[in-house]
Amino acid sequence: MLSLIIPAYNEEERIGQVLDAVIAAGVFDQVIVVDDGSTDRTAEVATAHRVEVVRLPTNRGKGAAVAAGLSRAQGEVIGFLDADLVGLRPEHIRALVLPVIEGQADMTIGLFGGGRLSTDLAQKLTPILTGQRVVHRRWLPPADFSTARYGIEVLLHKHVKDSGGRIVEVSLDEVTHHMKEEKLGWRKGVAARLRMYWDILKVMAK
Ligand SMILES: O=c1ccn([C@@H]2O[C@H](COP(=O)(O)OP(=O)(O)O)[C@@H](O)[C@H]2O)c(=O)[nH]1
Numbered sequence: 079m080l081s082l083i084i085p086a087y088n089e090e091e092r093i094g095q096v097l098d099a100v101i102a103a104g105v106f107d108q109v110i111v112v113d114d115g116s117t118d119r120t121a122e123v124a125t126a127h128r129v130e131v132v133r134l135p136t137n138r139g140k141g142a143a144v145a146a147g148l149s150r151a152q153g154e155v156i157g158f159l160d161a162d163l164v165g166l167r168p169e170h171i172r173a174l175v176l177p178v179i180e181g182q183a184d185m186t187i188g189l190f191g192g193g194r195l196s197t198d199l200a201q202k203l204t205p206i207l208t209g210q211r212v213v214h215r216r217w218l219p220p221a222d223f224s225t226a227r228y229g230i231e232v233l234l235h236k237h238v239k240d241s242g243g244r245i246v247e248v249s250l251d252e253v254t255h256h257m258k259e260e261k262l263g264w265r266k267g268v269a270a271r272l273r274m275y276w277d278i279l280k281v282m283a284k
Protein backbone atom coordinates (compact mmCIF):
# COMPACT_ATOMS: atom_id res chain seq x y z
CA MET A 79 0.00 0.00 0.00
CA LEU A 80 1.18 3.55 -0.80
CA SER A 81 0.30 6.58 1.29
CA LEU A 82 0.94 10.23 0.48
CA ILE A 83 1.23 13.05 3.00
CA ILE A 84 0.79 16.69 1.99
CA PRO A 85 1.34 19.21 4.80
CA ALA A 86 -0.42 22.45 4.01
CA TYR A 87 -0.60 25.84 5.66
CA ASN A 88 -2.70 28.48 3.94
CA GLU A 89 -2.44 26.92 0.50
CA GLU A 90 -6.03 27.34 -0.75
CA GLU A 91 -4.87 28.89 -4.02
CA ARG A 92 -2.20 26.29 -4.73
CA ILE A 93 -3.14 22.89 -3.29
CA GLY A 94 -5.86 22.18 -5.87
CA GLN A 95 -3.46 21.76 -8.76
CA VAL A 96 -1.17 19.50 -6.72
CA LEU A 97 -4.12 17.27 -5.81
CA ASP A 98 -5.28 17.20 -9.45
CA ALA A 99 -1.89 15.76 -10.47
CA VAL A 100 -1.87 13.31 -7.54
CA ILE A 101 -5.33 12.00 -8.38
CA ALA A 102 -4.52 11.76 -12.10
CA ALA A 103 -1.35 9.79 -11.30
CA GLY A 104 -3.48 7.22 -9.48
CA VAL A 105 -0.57 5.61 -7.65
CA PHE A 106 -1.38 6.41 -4.03
CA ASP A 107 -3.98 4.32 -2.21
CA GLN A 108 -4.23 6.86 0.59
CA VAL A 109 -3.80 10.62 0.21
CA ILE A 110 -3.64 12.59 3.47
CA VAL A 111 -3.69 16.37 3.51
CA VAL A 112 -2.74 17.77 6.89
CA ASP A 113 -4.11 21.26 7.23
CA ASP A 114 -1.71 22.82 9.69
CA GLY A 115 -4.07 25.32 11.32
CA SER A 116 -4.75 27.28 8.13
CA THR A 117 -6.86 30.41 8.34
CA ASP A 118 -7.97 30.10 4.71
CA ARG A 119 -9.98 27.45 2.81
CA THR A 120 -7.15 24.92 2.40
CA ALA A 121 -9.13 22.15 4.15
CA GLU A 122 -12.26 22.82 2.09
CA VAL A 123 -10.33 22.68 -1.19
CA ALA A 124 -8.70 19.40 -0.12
CA THR A 125 -12.03 17.93 1.00
CA ALA A 126 -13.54 18.78 -2.39
CA HIS A 127 -10.85 16.55 -3.93
CA ARG A 128 -12.12 13.62 -1.81
CA VAL A 129 -8.87 12.96 0.00
CA GLU A 130 -8.37 12.38 3.73
CA VAL A 131 -8.06 15.70 5.52
CA VAL A 132 -6.60 16.06 9.00
CA ARG A 133 -7.15 19.47 10.54
CA LEU A 134 -4.76 20.67 13.23
CA PRO A 135 -6.45 23.30 15.39
CA THR A 136 -3.41 25.61 15.39
CA ASN A 137 -0.37 26.08 13.21
CA ARG A 138 2.37 23.80 14.57
CA GLY A 139 4.95 23.79 11.80
CA LYS A 140 5.71 21.45 8.91
CA GLY A 141 7.28 18.72 11.07
CA ALA A 142 4.19 18.45 13.27
CA ALA A 143 1.93 18.37 10.22
CA VAL A 144 3.95 15.54 8.70
CA ALA A 145 3.97 13.69 12.04
CA ALA A 146 0.17 13.95 12.18
CA GLY A 147 0.01 12.54 8.64
CA LEU A 148 2.36 9.69 9.52
CA SER A 149 0.20 8.68 12.46
CA ARG A 150 -2.64 8.08 9.96
CA ALA A 151 -0.59 6.63 7.10
CA GLN A 152 -1.09 2.92 6.51
CA GLY A 153 1.24 2.40 3.57
CA GLU A 154 4.56 0.61 3.66
CA VAL A 155 5.69 3.19 1.12
CA ILE A 156 5.17 6.83 2.03
CA GLY A 157 5.29 9.84 -0.28
CA PHE A 158 5.67 13.48 0.69
CA LEU A 159 4.75 16.46 -1.47
CA ASP A 160 4.47 20.15 -0.73
CA ALA A 161 1.12 21.81 -1.36
CA ASP A 162 2.49 24.77 -3.33
CA LEU A 163 4.02 23.09 -6.37
CA VAL A 164 3.53 24.54 -9.83
CA GLY A 165 3.73 22.42 -12.96
CA LEU A 166 3.53 19.04 -11.21
CA ARG A 167 2.38 16.33 -13.61
CA PRO A 168 1.25 12.73 -13.02
CA GLU A 169 4.43 11.40 -14.67
CA HIS A 170 6.57 13.24 -12.09
CA ILE A 171 4.71 11.43 -9.32
CA ARG A 172 5.08 8.04 -10.99
CA ALA A 173 8.79 8.70 -11.53
CA LEU A 174 9.21 9.39 -7.82
CA VAL A 175 7.34 6.26 -6.77
CA LEU A 176 8.65 3.65 -9.24
CA PRO A 177 12.28 3.26 -8.05
CA VAL A 178 11.03 2.60 -4.50
CA ILE A 179 8.31 0.11 -5.35
CA GLU A 180 10.60 -1.67 -7.82
CA GLY A 181 13.31 -1.95 -5.16
CA GLN A 182 15.98 0.19 -6.89
CA ALA A 183 15.85 2.89 -4.22
CA ASP A 184 15.10 3.14 -0.53
CA MET A 185 14.21 6.77 -0.99
CA THR A 186 13.73 9.02 -3.99
CA ILE A 187 14.05 12.78 -3.87
CA GLY A 188 12.43 15.02 -6.45
CA LEU A 189 14.51 17.93 -7.72
CA PHE A 190 13.26 20.88 -9.74
CA GLY A 191 14.83 21.43 -13.15
CA GLY A 192 13.87 23.77 -15.97
CA GLY A 193 11.14 25.36 -13.86
CA ARG A 194 12.54 28.66 -12.66
CA LEU A 195 16.19 29.56 -12.28
CA SER A 196 15.85 30.62 -8.61
CA THR A 197 14.10 27.46 -7.43
CA ASP A 198 16.20 25.20 -9.69
CA LEU A 199 19.33 26.73 -8.20
CA ALA A 200 18.14 26.37 -4.59
CA GLN A 201 17.64 22.63 -5.12
CA LYS A 202 20.95 22.23 -6.98
CA LEU A 203 22.75 23.77 -4.01
CA THR A 204 20.81 21.96 -1.27
CA PRO A 205 19.03 18.95 -2.76
CA ILE A 206 18.50 17.41 0.67
CA LEU A 207 15.99 20.15 1.51
CA THR A 208 13.45 19.12 -1.10
CA GLY A 209 9.93 18.46 0.17
CA GLN A 210 9.25 15.96 -2.62
CA ARG A 211 10.25 12.42 -1.77
CA VAL A 212 9.10 8.81 -1.49
CA VAL A 213 10.53 6.48 1.11
CA HIS A 214 9.94 2.96 2.28
CA ARG A 215 8.52 3.01 5.81
CA ARG A 216 11.40 0.92 7.18
CA TRP A 217 13.76 3.84 6.50
CA LEU A 218 11.86 6.38 8.55
CA PRO A 219 13.91 7.56 11.53
CA PRO A 220 12.77 6.65 15.03
CA ALA A 221 12.98 10.37 15.94
CA ASP A 222 9.78 12.31 16.40
CA PHE A 223 9.28 14.84 13.62
CA SER A 224 6.79 16.95 15.48
CA THR A 225 9.17 19.57 16.83
CA ALA A 226 11.52 19.67 13.83
CA ARG A 227 9.46 22.23 11.87
CA TYR A 228 11.44 22.87 8.63
CA GLY A 229 14.24 20.64 9.91
CA ILE A 230 12.22 17.58 8.96
CA GLU A 231 13.89 17.01 5.57
CA VAL A 232 17.39 17.13 7.04
CA LEU A 233 16.33 14.74 9.83
CA LEU A 234 14.86 12.24 7.40
CA HIS A 235 17.54 12.55 4.73
CA LYS A 236 20.41 12.25 7.21
CA HIS A 237 18.88 9.15 8.76
CA VAL A 238 18.48 7.34 5.44
CA LYS A 239 21.97 8.34 4.29
CA ASP A 240 23.72 7.46 7.56
CA SER A 241 21.90 4.12 7.66
CA GLY A 242 23.21 3.22 4.20
CA GLY A 243 19.94 3.69 2.32
CA ARG A 244 20.04 4.06 -1.45
CA ILE A 245 18.85 7.53 -2.44
CA VAL A 246 17.89 8.17 -6.06
CA GLU A 247 17.40 11.66 -7.47
CA VAL A 248 14.45 12.17 -9.78
CA SER A 249 14.23 15.22 -12.01
CA LEU A 250 10.95 17.10 -11.80
CA ASP A 251 11.15 18.87 -15.13
CA GLU A 252 9.43 22.24 -15.39
CA VAL A 253 8.26 22.11 -11.77
CA THR A 254 8.70 25.01 -9.39
CA HIS A 255 7.02 26.25 -6.24
CA HIS A 256 5.86 29.50 -4.74
CA MET A 257 8.63 31.02 -2.70
CA LYS A 258 7.93 32.39 0.78
CA GLU A 259 8.43 35.96 -0.41
CA GLU A 260 5.80 35.40 -3.11
CA LYS A 261 3.29 33.93 -0.67
CA LEU A 262 3.83 36.30 2.23
CA GLY A 263 5.29 39.45 0.74
CA TRP A 264 8.89 40.58 0.97
CA ARG A 265 9.26 41.40 4.70
CA LYS A 266 7.26 38.48 6.12
CA GLY A 267 8.74 36.15 3.50
CA VAL A 268 12.33 36.96 4.41
CA ALA A 269 11.52 36.62 8.13
CA ALA A 270 9.91 33.21 7.47
CA ARG A 271 12.95 32.16 5.41
CA LEU A 272 15.31 33.11 8.24
CA ARG A 273 13.19 31.12 10.72
CA MET A 274 13.32 28.16 8.32
CA TYR A 275 17.13 28.29 8.16
CA TRP A 276 17.19 28.41 11.97
CA ASP A 277 14.98 25.28 12.16
CA ILE A 278 17.35 23.54 9.75
CA LEU A 279 20.49 24.60 11.64
CA LYS A 280 19.05 23.35 14.93
CA VAL A 281 18.50 19.88 13.45
CA MET A 282 21.93 19.87 11.82
CA ALA A 283 23.62 20.80 15.09
CA LYS A 284 22.12 17.83 16.95
O1 LIG B 1 3.89 25.87 9.37
C1 LIG B 1 3.89 25.31 8.27
C2 LIG B 1 4.68 25.75 7.18
C3 LIG B 1 4.60 25.08 5.99
N1 LIG B 1 3.78 24.02 5.83
C4 LIG B 1 3.69 23.34 4.53
O2 LIG B 1 4.93 22.73 4.25
C5 LIG B 1 5.22 22.78 2.85
C6 LIG B 1 6.56 23.49 2.61
O3 LIG B 1 6.49 24.78 3.20
P1 LIG B 1 6.88 26.10 2.41
O4 LIG B 1 6.18 26.15 1.11
O5 LIG B 1 6.75 27.25 3.36
O6 LIG B 1 8.42 25.87 2.18
P2 LIG B 1 9.37 26.46 1.01
O7 LIG B 1 9.07 25.57 -0.12
O8 LIG B 1 8.99 27.87 0.78
O9 LIG B 1 10.68 26.31 1.63
C7 LIG B 1 4.04 23.52 2.19
O10 LIG B 1 3.13 22.58 1.68
C8 LIG B 1 3.46 24.30 3.36
O11 LIG B 1 2.08 24.61 3.20
C9 LIG B 1 3.04 23.54 6.90
O12 LIG B 1 2.31 22.55 6.77
N2 LIG B 1 3.11 24.20 8.10
Ligand SMILES: O=C(O)[C@@H](COP(=O)(O)O)O[C@H]1O[C@H](CO)[C@@H](O)[C@H](O)[C@H]1O
Pocket residue numbers: 140160196197200201204206207208209210228229230231232255256257258274278
Ligand atom coordinates in the same frame (compact mmCIF):
# COMPACT_ATOMS: atom_id res chain seq x y z
O1 LIG C 1 15.14 24.63 -1.18
C1 LIG C 1 15.12 25.49 -0.30
O2 LIG C 1 16.12 26.21 0.00
C2 LIG C 1 13.86 25.79 0.46
C3 LIG C 1 13.38 27.16 0.09
O3 LIG C 1 13.08 27.17 -1.25
P1 LIG C 1 12.87 28.57 -2.01
O4 LIG C 1 14.13 29.35 -1.74
O5 LIG C 1 11.62 29.16 -1.41
O6 LIG C 1 12.71 28.21 -3.44
O7 LIG C 1 12.78 24.87 0.21
C4 LIG C 1 12.71 23.63 0.78
O8 LIG C 1 13.20 23.60 2.08
C5 LIG C 1 12.36 23.29 3.18
C6 LIG C 1 13.24 22.82 4.35
O9 LIG C 1 13.88 21.61 4.04
C7 LIG C 1 11.33 22.23 2.83
O10 LIG C 1 10.47 22.00 3.94
C8 LIG C 1 10.53 22.64 1.61
O11 LIG C 1 9.66 21.61 1.28
C9 LIG C 1 11.46 22.88 0.45
O12 LIG C 1 10.74 23.45 -0.61
